[in-house]
Amino acid sequence: MAYRNSRPAGRWTGWKCLIALACLTVSSTTWAVSLAPEQLPAIQATTFEVVAAKPAQDPLTYEKPLPLDLLPFQERNDTYYSIGTAFAIGDGRYATAAHVLMAGADSLWGVPALRDNGGKVYAIDKVVKFSLQQDFAVFTLKQQPGASALPVNTSAAAGQAVYSVGNAYGTGVVIRDGLYTSDTPEQQDGRWKWMRFSAAASPGNSGGPLVDQEGKVVGVVLAKSPNENLNYALPIRMLLDAPEGQADIDVRGGYQFDVFDSTVSGNFRERFALPLALDAFYATYMSRLNAFYDGQLKALLDGQSERLFPNGEGSQRLLHEIADMGDLPRIVARDGNGTWVLAGKQENDTRLSANGYITPGSFGKNMLFHLRRPDDVPADKLYDDPTVPMDLLLRTGSLKRTVGTENVTVKSLGKPTVDAVHVDAWGRRWQVWIWPIPYANARLMTMALPVPDGYVGISRYAMAMQEHDQLINLKALTDFAYVNLDGNLAQWRDYLARKDLRPSALAGVDIEFDYGKRFRYASQRMELSFTPELQSIQPDSVLTLGFMFFPDGNKVVWDVAELWLSATRNDQNYVMAIRAQAATSSMDDDVREDWDRVLHRRHPNDAIARDGDDRTRITAVVGAPADQAPSVLYTAHYVEEGKQSPEAMKAKLELLLKGLEVREH
Structure with missing residues (x-):
């Protein structure tokens, strides 16, 4: 089975992915006006890394000890992942980007926390303001660092010098200069304007303050422009003026499914009361999001009902052809002419011992496989213990963890966190297995159908927060499996x-x-x-x-x-x-x-x-x-x-x- 990091086909495709950290990767810009040195201590004292604890235990087994000495000293010795930036805004409150905070939802890492310049970590207490569309979150901490807030400037104008402050590449908070160049309407309906600036920003800068020459906050650093070397920030006044005690969500995107190219568009629009403790906030948010995904998938399939296999003229040929006798599963998919065909690419077999073998394949971002049970593996052991078939599949050496310059083969994933049964529309009993991949904050999701000589199946990777969305898509995909x-x-x-x-x-x-x-x-x-x-x-x-x-x-x-x-x-x-x-x-x-x-x-x-x-x-x-x-x-x-x-x-x-x-x- 050719395991690869991939973006599964069932997904929400709005302007901002609801879980991804913004990739802020523009080159550094030189600007003539310098930030006054006396401003630096206050800026550094009020700006924090957003961190998440590395998993305490790794359930994966590798071909050899991980060569962690190949990693930079700070990275291999840090017990936290650095995922973003936050800053104090006064009254015991702190701000970051919404997508940085949401990186902790259903995460395999620790929940987000703040870390100051001295390395002390502060747990988040309650979320008090939140806007997904404007991409900010305001929260309190369980223990106050004692840092005062920076002053704000709500009337910054294009053309002035600005400085991005944030955690660059997980190496601590740095300050870089540039220019506030212009404003641009937000993409959905032009409901407000983003600030655009040229100060360099790197992965990890999201959620940090954008300050002027006097050290006053003018905006919240959020994202990189997809088309040019300019970055986005939210004007600070929008965060300060946002309603108290409210989580506001209103984003538009398209929902897709693997077997045809149609898309359904919809707005994820929700509002719920704050403050909420961080775990309760995540639970509330995810329940609303997952219900939205359920509705989007249903709307997409219902909207295609007259053309959806086995209905519609495009189905007739496949319903009358002689059976395809291959042992690799195929997917019934609609081609560009509207005809339903058998899709999926087969790759070369990988031989196992005792007459066992694996036939791998792919369909879009899905991995297909047929596992022929080795003669020395008892059938009940194969069917009853998910670690047995997965360990066999991993013998292909197809899942590797990159450490520095080396790729280390994963030999076992251990026990799955989900081991269930899904019965598809045709009465086939798929075994549902989900394994955590903690180092990647991802999950491997597998639908495995028992067959006499072993298993056939469909697998895909999903970021941790995508588990529900990708699982409902994977279950729906089994209705189109040809086995x-x-x-x-x-x-x-x-x-x-x-x-x-x-x-x-x-x-x-x-x-x-x-x-x-x-x-x-x-x-x-x-x-x-x-x-x-x-x-x-x-x-x-x-x-x-x-x-x-x-x-x-x-x-x-x-x-x-x-x-x-x-x-x-x-x-x-x-x-x-x-x-x-x-x-x-x-x-x-x-x-x-x-x-x-x-x-x-x-x-x-x-x-x-x-x-x-x-x-x-x-x-x-x-x-x-x-x-x-x-x-x-x-x-x-x-x-x-x-x-x-x-x-x-x-x-x-x-x-x-x-x-x-x-x-x-």
Whole structure:
């Protein structure tokens, strides 16, 4: 499985990502007017780093001890991550950027706190003002540092010298000079104007004060312009004039889903009373945000209902094609022409010991995988302990932690914090696993579907605060997953013994076999049984059930459309039974021609042996005759390696047809 840091497809895409720290990375500017030296002590005393405690314990296991000596001295010895800047505004209150404070929501690091120039850390007590759209937060501390506030200047004018004050790259508070260049309307509705300035700002400056030559605060440093080397600040008067005791949220953005390119736009608009203790503030905010995400996803899918697979004209071809028998999961997605197709890119297998292997793939920002269980790993251990399949997946060396100049392979994630079951729209029982990645403040989210030979699955990374949003998207994505059930008969025996793993499509299916004696498959659609006279029936014989989405009366189902059984994994001797659906007049010519050849028993469906590719094949049609206008027929196939006589192939076909009964028409 090719693990990569990625931005998953289900997401909120407003002007400011609701969780990301602003990336303030403009080059330094030289400005002739200097800040008076006597102002420096007051500025430094009233400006603080915003820090979050590093995780006390790391649940991950690495291939070797982390080479922390490669990190700069301060970084490797600091017990905190430096995430932003804050400053005192008087009356025991402090201000920072809203997005800096929100970095602590659902975080795997410690909650944000302030650290002064002497290294002392102060815990945040209550949030008293908050505006997500204007990007500021005002709060109190549990213990006062004793620093007085800087004076403010609410009438600063473009053209004057300004100084950005803040934590640059986590190395402490620095002051850099530039020019207040202009004002620009906020992007959503022009409800106010941002200050634009050229003083250099770096990652970590967000939330710090922007001061004038006299050391007076004129604004709050917030973000870098996406198009040019100018930065944004909020005028300080807007923070001071904001209503007391209120959290105000009003931001617009677009919500997207992986399988089509449509977007739904909406406003995340909420208001709730303050003050609130920091943990209560986070809980209130996240409950409102998560409910908003739920509504956005529902609105997006509801708005597409008439075109959403399996509905709409673009679905018809996929609903009538022969099953794709690959063991890597695919995703049903809408292409640029509005047609629903099987999507997903397969990569080269990674071999494991004892016949195990991993087939990785990708779809957009999602990671796809098929894990074939090694023979020396017991089935119950694989299905019941999530650490077992994940440790196997990690043997690809695909998840690495960068430390200095080295990339260190992660060998184990430990126990997941979430181990649950999600049943999708088709009755498939996905195991839901979520693992924390503390050093990245992220989570690895995996939907794993048990199959006879192991698992197929979909994974994605999410920033810690995105857990709910990405989980509902990942669950919705399972409804569009195209998967088959595959394994040798020994693996099938273990799988069938676990009723808790089976999809509902197997509820009315009997699969019975007695090594060396008999095989039987029976469902409401068809029955196939045979003895070793037709095909070897041994523990290493391979059975694949090819599933499709197809019409069944007035609904679409996910059900078995193809059965394939071979003597061994690499054996060219096999039997198949394939379901064929009548093509409608609106279907493409090639689809209607395929159905016509089946309906009228024309070549290659004429029960006449044919050879090629070092194999001999023979195919016949089972079901109602053409004059009864059937909607469903089955083709029966027998294939044997090498060039075989027509008589021998005819005899094998007769054995196959003797045990094949079609129960639907």
